[in-house]
Amino acid sequence: MPDLHPGQPKGRPKPVLPAESPDTGTSSGSAVLADAVPETGPSGRSLWHDAWLELRGRVVFWFSAAVLALAGVMAAFPDVFAAMGPNENCNLRMSKKGPGSGAVFGYDLQGCDYWSQIVHGTRASIVIGVAVTAFALIIAILLGLVGGYYGGLLDALIARITDVFFGIPFVLGATVVLVAFPGHGMWAMTLVLVLLGWTTMTRLMRGQVIAVKDTDFVAAARMLGAGDRRIMFRHILPNSIAPVFVVAMLNVGNVIAGEATLDYLGVGLQYPDVSWGLQLNVAQTFFADHPHLLVFPALFLTATVLSFLMLGDVVRDALDPKLR
């Protein structure tokens, strides 16, 4: 599928100093982030070390990392923050009451303490977001490496399968599958979202592998007698993973938003599960008169998604030698 990766040189090794190369033909996926070809700084530091030095000084990095750390702790130990368990101690008489004494965030439709409910909703978003991305990343790395490295029929086959799944619109596809298999929990949702969400990273990974496999250091490794597997995992992988890793970070945010959308549409998680998307689903009917129902879960959801996106952005900037 050479059409999607116009930037790849044919038989000509990629210039190893990308800061000097005006690589205008980046493909659709990798145009947002420039190809990060291995670059050893003047003092021999690695790309990742350089990136870390740059990240250390960025306020945005620390801010989003802090928000995500907090969200992570909330997901792991909700009881530390929430006074009540999920769907616990609800009083219908308090239904939809706004913030006041006793409940900082007010009460939800069932009269449960909204703050506690929202805290418990963190877990669904974080677990699904991270798990989906992790699985999709593994698939992308394996398929991208195999397809990009070996090429030929196998590559063509992988590319076509990628095209098929890439061609299914995300929300519609997920809706159809989720309705076909009702009674799904968090892990079934994860599976569905992985199924629909592995293509972008796979395409990007494949493009990266193709760009890297023609470099001199890969040729050197091969001449030294390294086997395919060693070349793929020890040489190509570390030098092609950076942009894929960035997209993975951004992807966590997108998956969380997507999961919330499916919950909101009513095809995702179902009561008695607790999630931000479900809370927003309930809120849609009442938000005009009870805005707190919409505002608080939306705030948490947005803050989490935003943090993943900002983190991905600063990491990309730090990893991208072209923008230095």
Added chain:
Amino acid sequence: MRYAVQRLIQAIPVFVITTFLIYTMVFALPGDPILALAGDKPVPEQVLNVMREHYHLNDPLLVQYGYYMLGVFQGNLGETFTGQSVSELLGDRWAVTAQLAVTAWIFELVVGIGLGIVAGLRRGGIADTAVLAGTTFIIAVPVFVFGYTAQILLGLNLGLFPTAGTDEGWPGSYLLPGMVLGSFGLAYVARLTRTSLVENLRADYVRTATAKGLRRHRIVGLHALRNSLIPVVTYLGIDFGNLMAGAVVTEGIFNLPGIGQQVFQSIQLQEGPVVVGVVTLLVMIFIVANLVVDLLYGVLDPRIRRA
């Protein structure tokens, strides 16, 4: 030309497998649609058999799919289990969704590229920072939250736009929903344009043009911008398919009687033929859009044709 043919041939298996997957999934939906038609009443065996025969439900899945695709290529999308033609059912709804998607698309194209250029020309400037922060925020807010907020603030409180329905026709009724639907793509287009422009402005050919003494607006307009827009065009093409699918949420919020709304109702009513019909058409649009983009891409960037 070889490139175009090759690309066309590639699209065929993708199309067949994608539609087959969707077809299979929808028909794996739980429940017997014929029994569901009758409600609580018992259905005589003969009636059941006749109905099953009529809808090819007794045939193997592959044969059913074959019948279906045959119909699609003859312009017949099948009929619902209540006997209504799917094409008819979708007739007016297509117009609504198409208008919505086009509004959103124009919005993305004009505002997105505009913002991207403003930001990209002065990397690190105030406008650039504002565009970056704003677009990150737009991407982070889920579309439905954005939709409701816009509906309340701009529609209800300020009264700038109609809040729901299609009474005012195009463009009036479609402006706000279009903006909401297009917001995500807009943010993406703006960022893509910016990154691409920043990269191109550093390219050697821009330095050469500057050295030659060309004026700034000619360098940007004639050289840098044209090259920068290649990835943007790709995205805009692919996104048109996304917009049609994304209409499910937006049409729900703004109560627009489009296909998105229909899909959603049909899924819940287990009207398999309608769901398959619409989703298949959406996938077709998506694949054709992809194809057109790839061909266009070849025209814009000769390196691809000759690769």
